[in-house]
Amino acid sequence: MIHCSTCGSKVNTEIPPGDHRPRQVCPSCGQVHYLNPKLVVGSLPVWEDKVLLCRRAIEPRLGFWTLPAGFMEADETLAEAACRETFEEACANIELQGLYTLVNIPHINQVHVIYRARLLDTGFHPGEESLETRLFSEEEIPWDEIAFRSISLSLRNFFEDRRRGCFTQREETLLPGTAHLP
Amino acid sequence: MIHCSTCGSKVNTEIPPGDHRPRQVCPSCGQVHYLNPKLVVGSLPVWEDKVLLCRRAIEPRLGFWTLPAGFMEADETLAEAACRETFEEACANIELQGLYTLVNIPHINQVHVIYRARLLDTGFHPGEESLETRLFSEEEIPWDEIAFRSISLSLRNFFEDRRRGCFTQREETLLPGTAHLP
Ligand SMILES: [Zn+2]
Ligand SMILES: [Zn+2]
Numbered sequence: 001m002i003h004c005s006t007c008g009s010k011v012n013t014e015i016p017p018g019d020h021r022p023r024q025v026c027p028s029c030g031q032v033h034y035l036n037p038k039l040v041v042g043s044l045p046v047w048e049d050k051v052l053l054c055r056r057a058i059e060p061r062l063g064f065w066t067l068p069a070g071f072m073e074a075d076e077t078l079a080e081a082a083c084r085e086t087f088e089e090a091c092a093n094i095e096l097q098g099l100y101t102l103v104n105i106p107h108i109n110q111v112h113v114i115y116r117a118r119l120l121d122t123g124f125h126p127g128e129e130s131l132e133t134r135l136f137s138e139e140e141i142p143w144d145e146i147a148f149r150s151i152s153l154s155l156r157n158f159f160e161d162r163r164r165g166c167f168t169q170r171e172e173t174l175l176p177g178t179a180h181l182p
Numbered sequence: 183m184i185h186c187s188t189c190g191s192k193v194n195t196e197i198p199p200g201d202h203r204p205r206q207v208c209p210s211c212g213q214v215h216y217l218n219p220k221l222v223v224g225s226l227p228v229w230e231d232k233v234l235l236c237r238r239a240i241e242p243r244l245g246f247w248t249l250p251a252g253f254m255e256a257d258e259t260l261a262e263a264a265c266r267e268t269f270e271e272a273c274a275n276i277e278l279q280g281l282y283t284l285v286n287i288p289h290i291n292q293v294h295v296i297y298r299a300r301l302l303d304t305g306f307h308p309g310e311e312s313l314e315t316r317l318f319s320e321e322e323i324p325w326d327e328i329a330f331r332s333i334s335l336s337l338r339n340f341f342e343d344r345r346r347g348c349f350t351q352r353e354e355t356l357l358p359g360t361a362h363l364p
Contacts, residue, residue, distance in 0.1 A: 003190035005183040005215075010190070018310065021255070033187075035256045038218045039293065073203070074217045077286035077355050078293060099353065102281070104259035111221065111260060128200065169351070171281065173259050 006031050037109050040150075041081035042069020043117040044158055045094050045124075050135035051155065052119060054089045056147055057131045064147035067114060067154065068092070070129075082115045090133040092124035101157055103150040104173040112150040116158070116167060149174050188213050219291050222332075223263035224251020225299040226340055227276050232317035233337065234301060236271045238329055239313045246329035249296060249336065250274070252311075264297045272315045274306035283339055285332040286355040294332040298340070298349060331356050 004011050004026035011024040016032050024033040044067050045052040053065045068089040072081040079096055086092050094117040103112040126133050136142075138159045146152040153172055161167045186193050186208035193206040198214050206215040226249050227234040235247045250271040254263040261278055268274050276299035285294040308315050318324075320341045328334040335354055343349045 001187040003185055003187055005185055005187045008185035008190040008192070034253065036218075036220045037254050037256060039221065071216065072219050072293075074219060074291045075288045077288060078284065078353065079286075099284070099351070102260065104261075106257045106259060109256045111254075169281070171260065 001033055001035075004029060004031060005033065035109065037106075037111050039072040039078070039081075040069055040110055040112045041072045041078055041085060041114075042067050042112070043082045043086045043094055043096065043115045044100060044154055045086060045090070045092055045117045045119045047119040047122060047135055050137050051141070051158070052090060052092060052124060053134060053136055053141075054126065054130040055132040055134075056129065057126070058129050061147035063131070063145075065142055065145050066147040067151050069112065069114065069151070078113055079115070082113075082117070086117065087127070089127045089130050090124045091127050092133070093120040094118060095120060098167075099169055100167065101150070101154040101169070102171040103153060104171070105150065106173070107176045112148075114150070114154045149177065183215055183217075186211060186213060187215065217291065219288075219293050221254040221260070221263075222251055222292055222294045223254045223260055223267060223296075224249050224294070225264045225268045225276055225278065225297045226282060226336055227268060227272070227274055227299045227301045229301040229304060229317055232319050233323070233340070234272060234274060234306060235316060235318055235323075236308070236312040237314040237316075238311065239308070240311050243329035245313070246327050247324055248329040249333050251294065251296065251333070260295055261297070264295075264299070268299065269309070271309045271312050272306045273309050274315070275302040276300060277302060280349075281351055282349065283332070283336040283351070284353040285335060286353070287332065288355070289358045294330075296332070296336045331359065 001024045007029040009028035011026050013022050014025050068086040070085040086094050097116040100116045101114045124133050183206045189211040191210035193208050195204050196207050250268040252267040268276050279298040282298045283296045306315050
């Protein structure tokens with residue numbers, strides 16, 4: 001933030017009275033602008049022994065594979081966001097089966113939330129943001145072509161839990177790395 | 183948002199090409215500004231059969247009781263946010279015992295996340311944002327003086343689950359209501 005979203009003046013970076021962190025503060029209207037983490041919400045849709053992945057038609061990571069997921073919108077719930085993103089990216093109808101992975105990514109100020117889901121039919125097809133949508137068995141997962149670390153983490157957890165016969169919700173934290181974005 | 187945070191021009195409300203919802207769009211620099219839900223994170227700290235509540239020293243709901251919770255900051259994880267807020271509001275040292283309630287509040291564009299926690303000692307005392315900090319047994323909880331519906335919901339779930347002998351993570355959604363804020 002360079003300009004105050006309330007009055008348009010240039011903001012300063014300073015620690016407001018009673019606070020302990022530098023914030024963007026407007027010298028004209030006095031408003032303090034906080035930077036809050038963004039929620040990215042998606043699903044891990046399953047059909048028989050296979051998982052639905054989408055190949056990205058947009059940057060970042062164009063051409064790489066991902067689970068359907070995206071930024072949560074105003075006026076919706078986490079579960080609604082997961083279903084909406086799955087429909088937008090893969091035109092897939094799902095039934096959610098519970099919160100599965102929570103991935104903190106502090107260095108990019110995001111929290112990723114992935115639900116396990118049951119595909120209701122195989123009538124999925126690419127939405128506008130996908131080049132391709134396809135079911136993958138564990139052996140077929142293109143691990144080197146997964147778009148984001150939070151997604152490969154969720155997939156690895158899923159196959160491990162499935163082998164164990166018990167799905168456990170996990171909270172994980174990704175630190176800055178170079179192998180995958182983000 | 184009235185002014186573009188990048189260039190300071192007044193923004194327009196319009197549906198960008200390829201999008202399906204009205205957004206704040208800058209006519210000067212072209213930036214699209216998205217409104218994303220904010221995460222409020224806190225804990226439900228337990229000592230023996232009692233729960234730690236804080237009486238708010240700040241608006242909204244000054245003078246009402248709440249669990250320690252607040253807006254998640256940039257550069258931290260959900261768990262770190264829960265511990266930080268608990269220390270800031272109640273100077274309390276806790277050990278988290280897992281994600282407990284997730285409360286969607288779409289009409290105010292927030293998601294509340296409450297962890298169960300074990301108080302490590304009884305050396306808690308009010309932080310700057312609290313008038314009072316106190317342990318309450320279930321019978322002592324001032325239900326009519328709880329600050330927010332997400333907090334009374336988390337407390338009710340907790341006591342119900344404790345009676346059942348099993349804590350179950352819940353995802354709940356609050357719709358607009360008048361009895362409590364938000
Ligand atoms: Zn201003
Ligand atoms: Zn602009």
